[in-house]
Amino acid sequence: MLAKRIIPCLDIRNGQTVKGINFVDIKEVGDPVELAAKYAADGADELCFLDITATHEGRKTFVELVKRIAAHINIPFTVGGGISELGDAEKLLAAGADKISINSSAVRNPKLIDDLALNFGSQFVVVAVDARGDENEHWTVTVNGGRIPTDKELFSWAKEAEDRGAGEILFTSMNHDGTKNGFANKELSKMADMLKIPIIASGGAGAEEHFVDVFTKGKADAGLAASIFHYNEIPIPVLKKYLKDKGIVVR
Amino acid sequence: MNIVIIKYNAGNIESVNNALNRLGVNAEITADPDKIRKADKVIFPGVGEASTTMAYLRENKLDELIVSLKQPVLGICLGLQLMCSHSEENDTECLGIFDEKVKRFIPKPGEEYITKVPHMGWNAIQDLKSDLFTADLENEYVYFVHSYYAEKSEHTIATCNYILPFSAALHRDNFYATQFHxxxxxTIGAKILENFLKL
Incomplete structure (x- = not known):
């Protein structure tokens, strides 16, 4: 059986791992390669690195970092942040990234998904979708960390991304992100019934049982989280054992 | 030991080089027929599309070269598929080292949800045979990313189950190939690469 994946996500600024809450009080806390190696040794199934650097120099540093990650880490990893054209993706592929994640740039220019899939294969293209639901359960796609609403609706956008050649959807519910009350299982499940590509769930992880729910009720293929792993609230080996005991297939 | 990774128009070749470096082995990435012929071990990796990569191999006469190699050769992912006789991916005639055919996974509606294509992630390998695998690797998880698979056959040396049982690895004479990466x-993958280097 295909195992459910656990994916720690690392935010990177100027080549360093950073930790912060809602972009406030961001602190640089060390070498991403060291942290990534620890997660890989702990049993993480994949890793995700998001570049939150704004400057040109910082972007170059990120590409150098991706090379170091590729040299040291023996599991697949996705990189994202600031990829808006084929050339950006090509640099990251050449540096050794297994997949790239695009978000705002895909919303602005959906054809980017087609171009990336055509040039590098669907397996290389993760489309990240941040969305917020209102009281009528209408889910609006947002950009810039959930701050700016767009005219796109979550489910139709996810389907469009699949049709254009996305290999995976990384869905973050802005309603759940940071709450630690569990993932958006209802929406994830609806999406899983609609799409033929794997779905990575993000936003809301706070306890071991949230991962059981996201894989059963939410029908997700992978669960992504940041703070619970960074602050060692749930060590990966503990989480994996818990999932196994609950009958979830994990490696 | 002289290890060569065949350079062609497919992705992820550098990843294999990185993995060998982590084992303390230096490899050369090259398309030079002489260097490939003289190598102790040859690795034929790849991520990409079957018809364009086969066309490239033919244009550069790498197709005849690969088929004629006598030393241990390891195909990885697309490498395995190109070593088969035919791929359904754009109806491509392949190298024919293995007479198996490569087919596309058909998504399967299940009780809980649709089984997705591509087969992406960690899955267990079973019924292991040949020197590429040691007994302790039975049922271990390895990483797959693919939409096409080689059928099971007499050359199957590892089986994986996804939608149906398929060849996770193949072996004939000096040719070995894994569908997984x-x-x-x-660490499991590193052991398998080490086993190949010891052949």
Whole structure:
């Protein structure tokens, strides 16, 4: 059986791992390669690195970092942040990234998904979708960390991304992100019934049982989280054992 | 030991080089027929599309070269598929080292949800045979990313189950191939690469 994946996500600024809450009080806390190696040794199934650097120099540093990650880490990893054209993706592929994640740039220019899939294969293209639901359960796609609403609706956008050649959807519910009350299982499940590509769930992880729910009720293929792993609230080996005991297939 | 990774128009070749470096082995990435012929071990990796990569191999006469190699050769992922006789991916005639055919996974509606294509992630390998695998690797998880698979056959030396049982690895004479990515399969993948280097 295909195992459910656990994916720690690392935010990177100027080549360093950073930790912060809602972009406030961001602190640089060390070498991403060291942290990534620890997660890989702990049993993480994949890793995700998001570049939150704004400057040109910082972007170059990120590409150098991706090379170091590729040299040291023996599991697949996705990189994202600031990829808006084929050339950006090509640099990251050449540096050794297994997949790239695009978000705002895909919303602005959906054809980017087609171009990336055509040039590098669907397996290389993760489309990240941040969305917020209102009281009528209408889910609006947002950009810039959930701050700016767009005219796109979550489910139709996810389907469009699949049709254009996305290999995976990384869905973050802005309603759940940071709450630690569990993932958006209802929406994830609806999406899983609609799409033929794997779905990575993000936003809301706070306890071991949230991962059981996201894989059963939410029908997700992978669960992504940041703070619970960074602050060692749930060590990966503990989480994996818990999932196994609950009958979830994990490696 | 002289290890060569065949350079062609497919992705992820550098990842294999990185994995060998982590084992303390230096490899050369090259398309030079002489260097490939003289190598102790040849690795034929790849991520990409079957018809364009086969066309490239033919244009550069790498197709005849690969088929004629006598030393241990390891195909990885697309490498395995190109070593088969035919791929359904754009109806491509392949190298024919293995007479198996490569087919596309058909998504399967299940009780809980649709089984997705591509087959992406960690899955267990079973019924292991040949020197590429040691007994302790039975049922271990390795990393797969693919939409096409080689059928099971007499050359199957590892089986994986996804939608149906398929060949996770093949072996005939000096040719070995894995559908999964040993270079991305953590310590288990590293062991499999080491086993290949010991052949």
């Amino acid at each position: 040993p270079e991305k399969s953590g």
